[in-house]
Amino acid sequence: MNAYVTGLTARDSSFVTTANTDQPAVSRVEAYIRAQDFARPTLVIDTEAVARQFAALAQGLGRARIHYAVKANPAPEILRKLHSLGSNFDAASRVELQMCLDAGAAPEQLSFGNTIKRASDIAWAHEQGIDLFAVDAEEEIEKIAANAPGARVYLRIIVDATEAEWPLTRKFGSGRDKALALIAMAKDYGLNPVGLSFHVGSQTRRAAMWAPILDQVAAVWHAAKAEGHELTLLNIGGGFPAFYGREIDAPALYAAEVMRLVQERFGDVPEIMAEPGRGLVAEAGMIAAEVLLVSKKSDDDLHRWVYLDIGRFSGLAETEGEAIRYQFATARDHETTGACILAGPSCDSADVLYEKQPVQLPLGLRAGDKVMIRACGAYTSTYASVGFNGFPPLDVVAI
Amino acid sequence: MNAYVTGLTARDSSFVTTANTDQPAVSRVEAYIRAQDFARPTLVIDTEAVARQFAALAQGLGRARIHYAVKANPAPEILRKLHSLGSNFDAASRVELQMCLDAGAAPEQLSFGNTIKRASDIAWAHEQGIDLFAVDAEEEIEKIAANAPGARVYLRIIVDATEAEWPLTRKFGSGRDKALALIAMAKDYGLNPVGLSFHVGSQTRRAAMWAPILDQVAAVWHAAKAEGHELTLLNIGGGFPAFYGREIDAPALYAAEVMRLVQERFGDVPEIMAEPGRGLVAEAGMIAAEVLLVSKKSDDDLHRWVYLDIGRFSGLAETEGEAIRYQFATARDHETTGACILAGPSCDSADVLYEKQPVQLPLGLRAGDKVMIRACGAYTSTYASVGFNGFPPLDVVAI
Numbered sequence: 001m002n003a004y005v006t007g008l009t010a011r012d013s014s015f016v017t018t019a020n021t022d023q024p025a026v027s028r029v030e031a032y033i034r035a036q037d038f039a040r041p042t043l044v045i046d047t048e049a050v051a052r053q054f055a056a057l058a059q060g061l062g063r064a065r066i067h068y069a070v071k072a073n074p075a076p077e078i079l080r081k082l083h084s085l086g087s088n089f090d091a092a093s094r095v096e097l098q099m100c101l102d103a104g105a106a107p108e109q110l111s112f113g114n115t116i117k118r119a120s121d122i123a124w125a126h127e128q129g130i131d132l133f134a135v136d137a138e139e140e141i142e143k144i145a146a147n148a149p150g151a152r153v154y155l156r157i158i159v160d161a162t163e164a165e166w167p168l169t170r171k172f173g174s175g176r177d178k179a180l181a182l183i184a185m186a187k188d189y190g191l192n193p194v195g196l197s198f199h200v201g202s203q204t205r206r207a208a209m210w211a212p213i214l215d216q217v218a219a220v221w222h223a224a225k226a227e228g229h230e231l232t233l234l235n236i237g238g239g240f241p242a243f244y245g246r247e248i249d250a251p252a253l254y255a256a257e258v259m260r261l262v263q264e265r266f267g268d269v270p271e272i273m274a275e276p277g278r279g280l281v282a283e284a285g286m287i288a289a290e291v292l293l294v295s296k297k298s299d300d301d302l303h304r305w306v307y308l309d310i311g312r313f314s315g316l317a318e319t320e321g322e323a324i325r326y327q328f329a330t331a332r333d334h335e336t337t338g339a340c341i342l343a344g345p346s347c348d349s350a351d352v353l354y355e356k357q358p359v360q361l362p363l364g365l366r367a368g369d370k371v372m373i374r375a376c377g378a379y380t381s382t383y384a385s386v387g388f389n390g391f392p393p394l395d396v397v398a399i
Numbered sequence: 400m401n402a403y404v405t406g407l408t409a410r411d412s413s414f415v416t417t418a419n420t421d422q423p424a425v426s427r428v429e430a431y432i433r434a435q436d437f438a439r440p441t442l443v444i445d446t447e448a449v450a451r452q453f454a455a456l457a458q459g460l461g462r463a464r465i466h467y468a469v470k471a472n473p474a475p476e477i478l479r480k481l482h483s484l485g486s487n488f489d490a491a492s493r494v495e496l497q498m499c500l501d502a503g504a505a506p507e508q509l510s511f512g513n514t515i516k517r518a519s520d521i522a523w524a525h526e527q528g529i530d531l532f533a534v535d536a537e538e539e540i541e542k543i544a545a546n547a548p549g550a551r552v553y554l555r556i557i558v559d560a561t562e563a564e565w566p567l568t569r570k571f572g573s574g575r576d577k578a579l580a581l582i583a584m585a586k587d588y589g590l591n592p593v594g595l596s597f598h599v600g601s602q603t604r605r606a607a608m609w610a611p612i613l614d615q616v617a618a619v620w621h622a623a624k625a626e627g628h629e630l631t632l633l634n635i636g637g638g639f640p641a642f643y644g645r646e647i648d649a650p651a652l653y654a655a656e657v658m659r660l661v662q663e664r665f666g667d668v669p670e671i672m673a674e675p676g677r678g679l680v681a682e683a684g685m686i687a688a689e690v691l692l693v694s695k696k697s698d699d700d701l702h703r704w705v706y707l708d709i710g711r712f713s714g715l716a717e718t719e720g721e722a723i724r725y726q727f728a729t730a731r732d733h734e735t736t737g738a739c740i741l742a743g744p745s746c747d748s749a750d751v752l753y754e755k756q757p758v759q760l761p762l763g764l765r766a767g768d769k770v771m772i773r774a775c776g777a778y779t780s781t782y783a784s785v786g787f788n789g790f791p792p793l794d795v796v797a798i
Contacts, residue, residue: 137694295536390494
């Protein structure tokens with residue numbers, strides 16, 4: 001058995017079913033990284049794995065339409081692959097909308113989902129024929145009415161704290177107490193308020209965690225309908241999880257259960273859209289990194305420090321607060337392991353990945369050793385800084 | 400009196416002496432930003448202000464050599480200006496070393512100050528004639544001995560928690576208990592261990608805060624000398640502050656007082672180097688940003704939310720944990736102000752700048768209004784992500 005496999009066998013069974021049912025134990029991405037040398041940290045993405053995950057989610061979501069959350073990873077190869085499979089897209093900015101159009105998407109397949117939009121970008125999107133916008137405040141309604149007259153809008157509402165691993169703040173959405181007034185205002189401004197959206201919280205590991213959130217949204221939904229607003233679109237947002245070490249539901253089952261919970265509360269909604277990002281691409285990508293230094297600060301220190309050539313400012317931003325816990329594999333995984341503090345290469349003391357909860361890595365690890373970081377397909381490449389400390393951004397290779 | 404001046408007059412007297420003694424109340428950068436329209440968030444840097452600050456620090460530092468910490472802002476215009484003034488440089492990576500060489504610096508003016516270096520980058524630096532390296536661990540000594548035989552190295556040591564505003568962790572440096580053994584090891588490996596370095600902590604506002612740190616370093620210094628190690632170089636690192644709203648010592652006085660504290664403890668050290676980064680360039684830069692949205696989540700909310708077109712992932716990374724508190728100016732500063740939560744434009748709920756301690760901004764602020772962010776010359780442009788959410792990196796203009 002290959003040394004690289006030990007990390008895989010430690011995974012729980014749900015992961016094995018999520019991405020690799022009919023695959024050999026070492027994925028295509030892992031085999032690729034093992035066979036290559038990399039001059040700098042590189043994200044390798046398997047577009048076939050993205051396609052398999054899309055199929056699994058689409059199966060579970062049934063009649064709900066998938067709008068891939070482009071911000072998770074806008075690599076053109078991913079956008080083209082998803083477009084070829086019939087995916088729609090959710091974009092956060094004009095640049096992302098343009099990338100979707102460049103990948104072949106039609107304007108009616110796009111949603112401008114950021115609630116914070118520049119007026120000139122709304123006007124540009126409207127000119128392109130994009131006709132679906134997120135909104136959560138009076139001023140945003142005014143901007144859309146002025147720059148995309150008559151457009152379809154959905155109102156994003158705030159839902160209360162969830163069990164997600166990267167929880168949302170109150171940054172996005174309107175309070176539920178204001179929802180009906182904003183829908184009425186959108187109508188007064190000549191817009192077409194077609195429905196509601198919300199976000200259950202990124203990396204919501206279990207479908208069952210959606211239930212209390214859906215209850216909150218359903219209350220607003222039914223109140224709006226009772227007041228005569230004809231809502232036809234429910235946008236259930238993202239939150240679909242990836243495997244980072246803690247058990248998650250398999251994607252088709254997860255999506256089907258979410259849809260069952262939706263059906264139970266909302267009945268036959270004409271249009272449902274879902275915006276998986278992380279849940280669609282994270283597991284399809286792996287980062288090839290390298291150890292730069294292993295050291296002990298004092299002879300009686302409990303833990304080593306292991307420094308990689310990638311850190312919080314060059315792709316691993318989601319380790320902030322140690323929120324997302326990546327899994328690591330090395331060529332020494334058959335050796336004895338020990339706890340270590342893991343840090344990035346920059347001269348910034350905040351560039352520490354895991355310290356409160358140290359990571360188990362082989363004791364023999366040395367400068368120059370290759371380290372593979374699993375499930376890095378989402379929220380890595382575009383988070384990388386342009387060149388903090390002179391380190392180049394994460395390279396991306398699609399296979 | 401101009402509306403923009405109100406922010407300035409609220410500053411304490413030490414700031415006024417730091418950058419603008421012989422300047423009009425509105426700085427060159429501020430005048431430039433007021434006169435222009437910007438299509439995207441833009442950092443405007445006044446290289447003349449950098450030069451004035453260099454002169455002030457150099458005056459205070461006396462015989463200590465300034466090595467500008469390039470990571471603070473590697474804009475070629477800044478590097479060329481500082482080179483023309485006789486500055487030396489401290490670089491964190493091969494790319495930064497190359498930028499210094501490109502700006503005209505000689506190899507002997509450069510220090511490779513990152514304690515975490517790729518072996519091939521050490522070899523490359525050695526080939527260029529760069530002969531001064533930071534080190535804090537056995538494996539790094541091995542790498543330098545193998546790739547830059549005979550090089551001068553200084554040992555970075557850990558100092559205990561300081562009163563700095565962006566405090567350092569134990570990420571960099573060796574424990575003081577290991578210092579003498581590492582110096583001896585460097586000698587055994589044929590290197591030339593010339594001295595010690597440390598970092599008092601970024602944004603250490605008062606020179607007096609250096610005293611207890613210098614005591615710790617001096618104890619190691621004198622112990623090493625007592626053991627027969629002939630140390631000739633003391634690198635006092637950075638920590639020189641910029642004005643972000645809390646009073647700081649004026650730069651020349653600050654630097655002179657630090658040097659007095661050093662002299663008191665170390666005597667006549669042959670070579671002293673200082674590595675100001677933030678303290679040299681922060682106040683010379685200002686970001687031109689724009690309001691994208693102002694909203695209230697609920698009618699009974701205490702605070703508004705104000706969303707800018709720049710956030711934590713597009714240049715304002717140092718607002719993490721609300722550590723660095725930037726000062727803002729708008730064209731409405733003569734109007735009544737109120738507290739608001741300030742956030743960035745991305746679809747990431749972590750992209751909130753100030754929430755625990757809200758910011759006072761004019762109540763009339765609206766989407767489209769220009770916002771100027773002061774003292775942004777350091778740790779902004781290179782921290783910006785390559786394109787998270789499709790937002791372009793911070794633009795940089797040097798005047």
